[in-house]
Amino acid sequence: MSSVRQGSANSWVIQSRVVGALLMREVLTRYGRHNIGFLWLFFEPMMFTLGVTALWSVAKIDQISTLPIVAFAMTGYSSVLLWRNMPARCISAIEPNLALLYHRNVRVLDVFMARLLLEAAGTTMSFVVLILVFWGIEWIEPPENVLAVAGAWAMLAWFGFGLALLLGALSWTSEIVEKIWHPMAYLLFPLSGAAFLVDSLPTRAQDFILLLPMVHGVEWLREGFFGSAINAHYDIGYMAAWNAALTIAGLLRVRAIAGDVTPE
Secondary structure, three states, X not given: OHHHHHHHHHHHHHHHHHHHHHHHHHHHHHHOOOOOHHHHHHHHHHHHHHHHHHHHHHOOXXXXXXXXXXXXXXXXXXXXXXXXXXXXXXXXXXHHHHHHHHOOOOOHHHHHHHHHHHHHHHHHHHHHHHHHHHHHOOOOOOOOOHHHHHHHHHHHHHHHHHHHHHHHHHHHHOOHHHHHHHHHHHHHHHHOOOOOOHHHOOHHHHHHHOOOHHHHHHHHHHHHHHHHHOXXXXXXXXXXXXXXXXXXXXXXXXXXXXXXOOOO
């Protein structure tokens, strides 16, 4: 029993090092060594969120809502960037990394994990920095429930993780996955809850929109931020079931293609 435990521990250490090395390689490949380099990891999503916030402020959308528009835009668009960018990083990720799969300890799952960790880290750092900066200049109030915000963020990251694994593995056997995902991501964007509260919709529309799992995460996130100022609609059990199903399906599909992926 002790030898089995020791072997498992050694395997964990080896794979952790492999994922760490792949992550550093991905940082250098994606952001390079010049200019601000890896700082683009969180500047990129930060710039997007700031741009949307500025547009909403100029359009004076805050005049039709009692909620602070900066915090509303930040919680909405940062959460979208978290789950939407993960599949984009895993789709067609295997082919450019085929040479690395010659190494016995490098697996398809490791390639996906490195990209997913990098994407999650960048968006999370951007979100935290935006909160601290906007709080510091008194554009927003701090979240009413930090634990709820962290829990909702983790659920959205899990959703993006499971979806990315599944689509990334499917893209190896079918090019149509990449072609379908891009328009689908744009279609899901206005339905994700980023630009509206579920409570503001008619009852029949609420029932429809709550079929989408990411909406539950955004609603929980905003409840953590705004507290009693909003009437949030979400079911974390429903979202967890979706996340678990996507993750299991993704892992099974990654396992299925592992033997078919042949290094060049």
